Amino acid sequence: MSSQTTPANAAKPGEPRAYRSAEWFARAGKYGFVPRSWMKSQGFSPELLDGRPVIGICNTWSELTNCNRHLRELAEHVKRGVLMAGGFPLEFPVTSLGEPLMRPTTMMFRNLVAMDVEETIRANPIDGVVLLAGCDKTTPAVLMGAASCDVPAVLVSGGPMLNARFRGRVLGSGTDIFKLDEEYRTGKISKADLDAAEAAMSRSAGSCMTMGTASTMASLGEAMGIGFAMNGSIPAPDSRRAVLAEQSGKRAVELVRQNITISKILTRAAFENAVKVNGAIGGSTNAVVHLLALAGRLGVDFKLEDWDALGRDVPTIVDLKPSGRFLMEEFFDAGGLPVVMQRISHLLNLDAVAVEGGTIGERIADAQSWNDEVIRPLDKPLTPQGGMMVLKGNLAPNGAIIKPSAASPRLMQHRGRAMVFENSEDLRARIDDPDLDVDADSILVLKNAGPRGYPGMPEAGTMALPKKLLEQGVTDMVRVSDARMSGTAFGTVVLHVAPESALGGPLALVRTGDFIVLDCAARKLELEISAEELERRRAAFVPPPPAYERGYGRLYIDHVQQADKGVDFDFLVGGSGTPPSKVSF
Numbered sequence: 001m002s003s004q005t006t007p008a009n010a011a012k013p014g015e016p017r018a019y020r021s022a023e024w025f026a027r028a029g030k031y032g033f034v035p036r037s038w039m040k041s042q043g044f045s046p047e048l049l050d051g052r053p054v055i056g057i058c059n060t061w062s063e064l065t066n067c068n069r070h071l072r073e074l075a076e077h078v079k080r081g082v083l084m085a086g087g088f089p090l091e092f093p094v095t096s097l098g099e100p101l102m103r104p105t106t107m108m109f110r111n112l113v114a115m116d117v118e119e120t121i122r123a124n125p126i127d128g129v130v131l132l133a134g135c136d137k138t139t140p141a142v143l144m145g146a147a148s149c150d151v152p153a154v155l156v157s158g159g160p161m162l163n164a165r166f167r168g169r170v171l172g173s174g175t176d177i178f179k180l181d182e183e184y185r186t187g188k189i190s191k192a193d194l195d196a197a198e199a200a201m202s203r204s205a206g207s208c209m210t211m212g213t214a215s216t217m218a219s220l221g222e223a224m225g226i227g228f229a230m231n232g233s234i235p236a237p238d239s240r241r242a243v244l245a246e247q248s249g250k251r252a253v254e255l256v257r258q259n260i261t262i263s264k265i266l267t268r269a270a271f272e273n274a275v276k277v278n279g280a281i282g283g284s285t286n287a288v289v290h291l292l293a294l295a296g297r298l299g300v301d302f303k304l305e306d307w308d309a310l311g312r313d314v315p316t317i318v319d320l321k322p323s324g325r326f327l328m329e330e331f332f333d334a335g336g337l338p339v340v341m342q343r344i345s346h347l348l349n350l351d352a353v354a355v356e357g358g359t360i361g362e363r364i365a366d367a368q369s370w371n372d373e374v375i376r377p378l379d380k381p382l383t384p385q386g387g388m389m390v391l392k393g394n395l396a397p398n399g400a401i402i403k404p405s406a407a408s409p410r411l412m413q414h415r416g417r418a419m420v421f422e423n424s425e426d427l428r429a430r431i432d433d434p435d436l437d438v439d440a441d442s443i444l445v446l447k448n449a450g451p452r453g454y455p456g457m458p459e460a461g462t463m464a465l466p467k468k469l470l471e472q473g474v475t476d477m478v479r480v481s482d483a484r485m486s487g488t489a490f491g492t493v494v495l496h497v498a499p500e501s502a503l504g505g506p507l508a509l510v511r512t513g514d515f516i517v518l519d520c521a522a523r524k525l526e527l528e529i530s531a532e533e534l535e536r537r538r539a540a541f542v543p544p545p546p547a548y549e550r551g552y553g554r555l556y557i558d559h560v561q562q563a564d565k566g567v568d569f570d571f572l573v574g575g576s577g578t579p580p581s582k583v584s585f
Contacts, residue, residue, distance in 0.1 A: 019256065020578060021054040021088075021125035031583055035125065048088045053256040055082045055249065056126035057091040058117055058146070060138040065098030067135035067214060070205035070236055071158055077242040078130045078156065081249025087256070089249065092120055094145075097137040099214075104547075107484065108456025108556055110137040110144075110290075111569050114297075117145025122578050126151065128256040130248055134158030134207050134236075136487070139217035140290035143226070144568070146262055147297040148575040152255035153262045154248040154355055155227040157218035159236035160328035161206030166197050172321040173201065173208030174488025178462070185432070186470050206236025209328040211320040213487035216283035217290060222337050223277040224270040225354040226262065229363050233332035251356055260353075263298055263575075269349035271295055271302045272310055273360065276347050279314030279387035280340050282323035282405040284487025285495055288388060289457075292566030296573040304390055304399050304564045308523065311387020316405040317343060317376040322490040323405040324382050326374050334374040338367035343378055391494065393526040394534065395480070395506050395516065398498035398564045400525055408476040411492040412520040415528075416443040416478060420512045423448040424460050432467040440469060443478045443516045447507055448544060450482035450500025451560045451567050455547050461485035461495045478518055480525070482507055482563070494518065494525060496563035502544055503562075509537040 018026070024035040036049055057078050061071040075091050082089035094116040097106040121129060128151055131142040139157065146153040164171035171180075180197055183189045189197075207214030219232030228248060234241045255261075271291060278287050288307055295302035318340060320326050341348060342364045350361030369375050376382060383405040391400045404412065419438045421427040427446055430436060438444075444463050451457045461483035465474060479493045482500035499505035506527060510516070515528040527534070548554045559569040 019051070019053055019127045021127050022051060024125035025049045026051060034585065053087045053127045053253050054125050055087045055089050055252045055256070056121060056124070056129045057089055057132065058120070058129050058142055059091055059093055059132045060096045060113070060134065060142065061093065061132070062096030062098065064101055065096040065135050066100070066202065066205065067098065067207040068096055068133075068138065068158055071132045071134060074156065074158065074242065074245045075132060077245040078132070078249035081246035082253055084246075085250040085253035087253035090126070092124070094120060094142070097135055097141065099136050104454060105456040105458040106135075106137045107458065107567065108553075110141045111556070111560070111572065112552060113138065113141035114144035114148070114572070117142050118148040121146065121149045121151060128152035128252045130252050131155045132158070134214060136207075136213040136217065136286065139214070139221060140294060143221070144294050144297050147266065147294060148572065149578045150261045150263045150575055151578060152252060152260055153226065154252050154255070155221040155231065156245050156248045157221065157227065157231050159206050159218070159234050159238070159241045160209040160215055161202060161236055162204040163209055163327050163329050164201045164203060166200040170327065171197065171201055172210040172327050172488065174212055174486050175210050175322040175490065177201070178489060182465070182470055185467055204237050208488055210322055210488045211282055211284070211318065211328070213284040213286040215328055216278065216281070216287050216487050219281055219337050220274045220278060220283065220287060220291070223341065224274050225265050225352055225360055228356055229338055230332070230336050233328055233336040235329055235332060255355070265353045265355055266294070266298055266300070267352065268300050268302065269352040271300055273348050273352055275307055275310040275387065276314050276344060277337070277341060279311045280316060280344050281318040281337070282316040282320060282382065282386060285388065285401055285403050286484055286487055288401055288496065289484070289563055289567045292564075293568040296566055296568055297575055299574055307388045307401070308390035313385065314344065314347060314387045315378060315381035316383040316386030317378065317381050319374055319376060319382050322488050330371065330374045334371035335367060335369045338364045339369045339375045342367040343375070389520055389523060391518075391520070391523050391525040393524045395510070395525045395527045396497045397506065398562065400494050400497040402492070402494050402520060404520065406490040407492040411476060411478050411518070413518065414443070414478050415515060415517045416441045418443050418445045418510050418512055418514045418516050420445045420447065420510055421463075424454075424458070427460075427463060431464055434468050436466055436468070437512070438466050438469065440472070440474045440477065443480060443518070445507070445510050445516070446479070446481035446483060447501040447510075450497075450502055451562060452557050453482065453500055453502025453544065455553065455557050455560070457482070457484050457563065457567060459484050459486045459489070461493050462489040462491055480507070480516065498562045498564045500562060504538060504541045504543060506534065508541055509534060
């Protein structure tokens with residue numbers, strides 16, 4: 001963080017610390033008159049402007065984001081907590097990212113929301129923040145924005161929606177959509193069946209109730225100590241979610257008074273804990289790029305390779321979809337993340353700071369499991385190797401990843417002939433062609449789905465299997481791309497290949513018929529052609545034209561970093577704190 005200019009009204013030694021908001025509300029003359037007067041126009045009493053901490057409530061509520069549609073109500077509970085602790089709560093909106101509706105992909109707008117949060121905090125009289133998030137990208141976005149300002153902060157997630165129930169089946173968000181789609185495409189269920197399942201799938205507010213990206217990021221926020229215990233698993237409609245929000249509002253005031261900023265909680269130790277917890281819960285591959293970007297904002301030394309080094313030998317012990325059987329309601333009832341962290345406590349930094357005060361070790365000391373099927377003992381893991389694997393080779397010089405808990409063990413060492421799709425449109429047009437030259441041993445390759453190429457790096461990596469192979473009973477194939485995949489997805493899917501194909505990375509040079517070798521044990525991803533042939537193809541490569549010529553889209557294309565760097569903007573790496581701004585009048 002850069003050094004901050006000392007405010008004119010800074011406290012002298014031995015005096016109470018002056019809060020940042022005093023730059024607005026404690027000034028004499030017109031420079032204090034104007035902000036105080038305009039706040040009073042909203043009905044705020046003078047007592048609220050008497051020097052108490054101002055807590056911003058950063059809200060990603062939107063009717064365009066079902067996961068977050070209850071956050072307006074949740075904000076009221078945060079406000080009550082702030083007032084109980086003697087603070088002044090002020091709610092502000094930021095752009096909301098709704099995974100099911102936004103195009104081309106919410107990932108393209110994660111950095112935009114982070115900028116929105118950062119600039120709103122910096123430009124306004126905010127001493128600390130409570131970050132209300134839910135859907136996938138909203139959590140990393142609000143954390144990245146707050147981290148850039150390095151203010152005191154508490155994360156409050158919206159929580160997962162209730163379990164879906166359909167004709168005796170318990171359906172999980174995303175995970176079972178993929179399965180239902182395959183059943184429909186092969187004629188096992190009718191259009192009427194599919195429509196009925198659609199109506200039953202999402203029956204409350206809240207994010208995906210599988211261990212998708214939303215639940216993963218909420219859980220990792222808890223694991224890193226920036227969210228309270230049980231932040232990751234209390235269901236959205238549960239009254240205990242509101243109580244957590246109230247407690248978070250109270251704690252935000254105390255954090256400001258104690259000057260405990262986000263960087264004092266999100267340390268290297270916290271990131272190490274997050275990687276290990278991600279392996280234990282079977283968390284989303286999207287956590288990789290999000291934590292890399294967040295670390296970049298904080299100046300924490302944390303790299304792609306750390307995901308493999310720290311995650312090795314961490315077993316997946318949470319039996320949740322997409323890797324396992326259960327859903328987030330069962331996870332919460334079983335005791336939630338504190339039980340998981342207690343069971344892998346020998347792997348964790350127990351002296352890491354917890355936002356409520358004390359340490360992570362103290363938080364989880366008394367955790368108790370109420371269901372050992374959902375949260376398994378260490379000697380009965382769902383998968384012995386749960387941590388993300390980082391692959392390298394001539395096809396991914398800067399790295400690629402695979403999630404072993406979601407992959408088929410038989411395919412994690414595999415050699416196959418490439419079936420190449422130039423982009424997502426090409427994939428959709430040809431994947432169900434009965435004449436497609438593909439068999440169960442083939443490796444599906446998708447190009448131009450990376451950060452710049454798509455742009456935005458969509459969740460297209462879980463390519464649909466060819467219809468003719470589904471009809472033969474094939475349930476998984478090796479798939480390779482520079483895309484991401486939904487945290488709710490499953491399969492032997494190699495993702496985040498860097499550098500991406502649109503930049504002329506080796507993935508761009510793969511041709512149908514080439515042989516690819518995947519060796520997860522050796523962490524290798526290799527294209528079986530000579531270096532000379534690879535260079536000949538590289539010399540003939542012509543980059544695709546940019547998808548945007550103006551606006552935010554062009555800014556994104558020009559400045560986004562690659563997957564191994566977290567897909568943040570190059571000019572936003574490192575924070576700038578909250579130095580005093582010039583008065584505008």
